[in-house]
Structure formats: structure tokens, C-alpha cells
Amino acid sequence: MSATDKSQHRTISVNPDPDKLLASDKKHIWHPYSAIASDIPVYPVESARGVRIKLADGRELIDGMSSWWCAIHGYNHPVMNTALAKQLDSMSHVMFGGLTHEPAIELAEKLVEITPEPLQSVFFADSGSVSVEVAMKMAIQYWNAKNRPNRQRFLTIRHGYHGDTFGAMSVTDPVNGMHSLFADTLAQQYFVDAPACRFGEACNADDIAPLQQQLETNKDHIAAVILEPIVQGAGGMRFYSADYLRRVSELCSEHDVLLILDEIATGFGRSGKLFACEHADIAPDIMCVGKSLTGGYMTLAATLTTEEVSQTISKGDPGVFMHGPTFMANPLACTAANASIKLLLESPWQQNIANIEQGLIKGLAPCSQLHSVKDVRVLGAIGVVELHQPVDMKTIQPMFVEAGVWVRPFGRLVYLMPPFIINEAELGTLTAAVCQVLQSLKH
Numbered sequence: 001m002s003a004t005d006k007s008q009h010r011t012i013s014v015n016p017d018p019d020k021l022l023a024s025d026k027k028h029i030w031h032p033y034s035a036i037a038s039d040i041p042v043y044p045v046e047s048a049r050g051v052r053i054k055l056a057d058g059r060e061l062i063d064g065m066s067s068w069w070c071a072i073h074g075y076n077h078p079v080m081n082t083a084l085a086k087q088l089d090s091m092s093h094v095m096f097g098g099l100t101h102e103p104a105i106e107l108a109e110k111l112v113e114i115t116p117e118p119l120q121s122v123f124f125a126d127s128g129s130v131s132v133e134v135a136m137k138m139a140i141q142y143w144n145a146k147n148r149p150n151r152q153r154f155l156t157i158r159h160g161y162h163g164d165t166f167g168a169m170s171v172t173d174p175v176n177g178m179h180s181l182f183a184d185t186l187a188q189q190y191f192v193d194a195p196a197c198r199f200g201e202a203c204n205a206d207d208i209a210p211l212q213q214q215l216e217t218n219k220d221h222i223a224a225v226i227l228e229p230i231v232q233g234a235g236g237m238r239f240y241s242a243d244y245l246r247r248v249s250e251l252c253s254e255h256d257v258l259l260i261l262d263e264i265a266t267g268f269g270r271s272g273k274l275f276a277c278e279h280a281d282i283a284p285d286i287m288c289v290g291k292s293l294t295g296g297y298m299t300l301a302a303t304l305t306t307e308e309v310s311q312t313i314s315k316g317d318p319g320v321f322m323h324g325p326t327f328m329a330n331p332l333a334c335t336a337a338n339a340s341i342k343l344l345l346e347s348p349w350q351q352n353i354a355n356i357e358q359g360l361i362k363g364l365a366p367c368s369q370l371h372s373v374k375d376v377r378v379l380g381a382i383g384v385v386e387l388h389q390p391v392d393m394k395t396i397q398p399m400f401v402e403a404g405v406w407v408r409p410f411g412r413l414v415y416l417m418p419p420f421i422i423n424e425a426e427l428g429t430l431t432a433a434v435c436q437v438l439q440s441l442k443h
């Protein structure tokens with residue numbers, strides 16, 4: 001492109017004509033898992049407040065997604081805004097190498113306090129995927145420090161999702177995660193089938209046998225088992241047996257393999273417990289949190305581990321943990337997290353989530369009558385309608401917008417995970433819109 005072409009394009013930012021903005025978006029910007037110049041619509045947002053997202057054309061949508069698990073208090077929360085404005089006045093960022101600050105220390109203390117007791121050491125990462133990379137590196141460095149350098153691989157179950165960077169991808173479901181595309185670059189990990197036992201059911205010997213066998217056969221190469229506890233998110237929105245998770249934890253102890261739990265989606269109340277591992281009453285050796293950590297305000301994640309792991313790494317060769325992001329423990333992000341956790345814990349969150357659970361069960365029940373629907377399931381503030389066929393985004397997305405709701409299906413899954421502050425009527429609008437849109441699709 002010539003210099004004159006570029007200067008002509010600059011007028012776009014001076015004159016934000018909505019059509020031109022959208023044309024520019026389409027021409028230049030990748031959205032998540034999208035194509036450039038895609039004909040699937042994207043909607044310009046003007047603002048968002050509470051559970052409502054206001055589009056540039058003036059329409060207001062009730063939010064059913066919490067911006068992918070994050071915005072648990074809704075948008076533009078006055079308490080969050082005040083906390084961030086105050087922090088902005090003192091500093092938005094300083095490097096974390098050789099410097100420290102109160103927002104990070106306060107957050108680390110709080111995370112140690114509210115997560116399972118053995119987790120005592122905190123590493124701040126800039127996104128969920130990075131916190132998973134960090135967890136995997138911790139496990140490898142731990143075994144290296146214990147003179148077990150062959151333990152560099154990971155065991156997990158199919159249908160998992162742990163993020164989009166290479167380490168995280170390597171333990172994400174091989175089919176959903178398109179492992180074939182990156183075959184020569186991706187680390188080879190051990191996979192077993194996800195358990196068939198659903199949440200609320202017992203787990204029998206057949207359910208756990210594949211994982212048990214892999215551990216027995218390959219434990220000398222396995223640094224850790226990595227799982228999303230109870231809820232498998234982007235890999236299929238499946239809710240599995242707490243008994244299974246308990247068995248996995250026991251097997252890890254028996255075979256002296258670390259357990260990494262990825263609570264990035266489930267953490268901070270979404271499944272009805274503050275952390276989903278509480279359903280099984282277990283504690284991991286390493287835990288990742290992210291997403292709703294900052295109430296959806298900023299990107300921040302954390303990897304927590306035990307003193308056994310952190311001290312072993314610190315005493316082993318090379319004597320340090322080999323990771324340190326530029327924006328580590330960003331003070332604004334830590335402030336958002338501190339405010340969000342305080343808001344959550346001071347709210348009647350168990351009751352709110354129990355109410356949402358009841359509203360989702362009642363409101364989504366009619367969907368199970370539809371021929372297109374394979375399964376309807378609800379856990380905590382997560383409601384899932386699984387279809388027989390994948391949705392056509394180009395058709396279904398505008399239908400939800402027309403119905404006044406923001407619902408973003410993927411594949412065969414239409415699901416709701418609203419902000420915890422949603423009221424009964426708003427939740428009713430969301431579930432009715434899901435039922436009505438699916439019915440009018442008439443598969």
C-alpha cells in the first residue's frame with residue numbers, strides 16, 4: 001500500500017461512520033477463531049452496564065455469556081470502577097522484577113486464603129493460557145529438581161480445553177484442538193477418554209481404568225495429570241462425576257505424579273462452589289485461575305502451588321523458576337482482582353448461583369422437547385443445550401440479537417453463563433430466547 005493510500009485510510013478514525021468502521025474491522029482484524037473478511041456478523045458495542053450490552057445502533061442485549069465466564073458482577077460496576085480509578089492515580093504499571101506493590105501482595109494473600117489450604121505460592125501470569133504454560137513448566141522443573149528429568153510429559157482426558165499457546169494446546173483435546181495441523185511442533189502427551197459418569201453420578205472401575213492404566217504404564221515419563229475439575233468448558237461443556245475427580249487425585253498420590261487443576265473457567269463460584277475442586281473435596285498440587293479473577297475488567301491469571309513444589313524448584317538447578325512476563329502482576333489488574341473477589345465474597349453468591357441454577361433448569365427445560373436437541377444440562381450458573389448438529393453462526397447469531405440477548409453458541413452447543421447479578425426476569429428472557437430461537441430453526 002502506498003503512503004497516499006494509508007493517509008486516506010486515516011480519515012476513518014476522524015469520522016467514525018458505523019459502516020466504515022465495520023468495513024475496516026472486516027478488512028483488517030481477526031476475531032477469536034475467525035477468518036479475515038468473514039461474512040459472519042460482528043456487532044459494534046457502544047457501552048455495557050450491569051447485565052446489558054448496548055450496541056452502537058442503540059439496541060440493548062441481555063448478556064448470557066459474561067464475556068466468556070469473566071464478567072461475574074456485570075459491566076461497569078461502580079465499586080470496580082472506583083477501585084481502578086484510584087489505582088490509576090498512583091500507578092498503572094511497574095515492572096515486577098526487583099519491585100513489588102500492595103495490589104499484588106494483597107491479591108496473593110487473598111488467593112492463598114480462599115483456595116485449598118496446601119496452595120501457598122503464587123505466580124501471576126497475563127492470561128489463562130500463560131498460567132497453564134507456567135503450571136506445566138513448574139511440574140517439569142519440580143521433577144528435574146528431584147532428579148527425575150524424564151518426567152516431562154502430561155496425562156489428561158479428551159474434550160479438555162486449556163488454552164491456545166503450544167503447551168496448553170498440547171493438552172487440549174486433539175480433535176477440537178486441531179493437533180493434526182501442528183503435528184510436528186506440538187509436544188506429544190498422553191490422552192484417555194473423558195469419563196462417561198456425569199456430575200452427580202458415582203464413578204465405577206471402568207470409568208477410571210484408562211487413566212489408571214496410563215499412570216501405571218507411563219508414570220516415569222509423566223510430570224503431572226492436568227484436568228479441568230468437574231466442568232470441561234470449551235472442549236464440550238461436559239460436567240463429570242466428582243467421584244472421578246476424587247479417584248484421579250488419589251491415583252496421582254499413589255503414583256507420585258503431580259495434579260494440575262485448571263480452574264480458569266470454573267473458579268470464583270461459577271459451578272456453585274468457589275472452586276470446582278471443592279465438589280470433590282480435593283486439593284491439587286498446582287492450580288490455574290484466570291477469566292473471572294478480575295471480574296472481567298483486565299486480563300490476569302495466576303498459577304498457585306504448594307510449598308513442596310515451590311521450594312523444591314527454588315532449591316534445585318537452576319535455582320529459579322524460569323518464567324517472567326513483562327506485565328507480570330500488573331497493578332491495575334491486581335486491583336481489579338482484589339475488588340472483584342471482595343465484591344463476590346461480600347455478596348450472597350451461593351444464593352445467587354442457586355437461584356440462577358433453578359432459573360436455568362426451569363427456563364431451558366422446554367428445549368429438551370425439541371428434535372434438534374440431544375441434551376440439556378445445568379450446573380451452578382452454567383446452562384447447556386447440546387444439539388445433534390452444529391449451529392450455523394451466520395443464521396443463529398442475528399436471531400439471538402433480534403431476540404434482545406447476547407448468546408454466542410459454538411459447534412453443537414448453545415449455552416448460558418450469565419453474570420451472577422442477573423435477576424429472575426432477565427434470566428427468563430435469556431432462557432426463553434434460547435428456546436424460541438432453537439424452536440424456530442426447525443431442524
Ligand SMILES: *Cc1c(COP(=O)(O)O)cnc(C)c1O
Nearest residue numbers: 127128129161162163233264265
Ligand atoms: C479460557 C480458558 C483457558 C485459556 O485462557 P485465556 O485467558 O483465553 O488464555 C484455559 N483453560 C480453561 C479451562 C479456559 O476456560
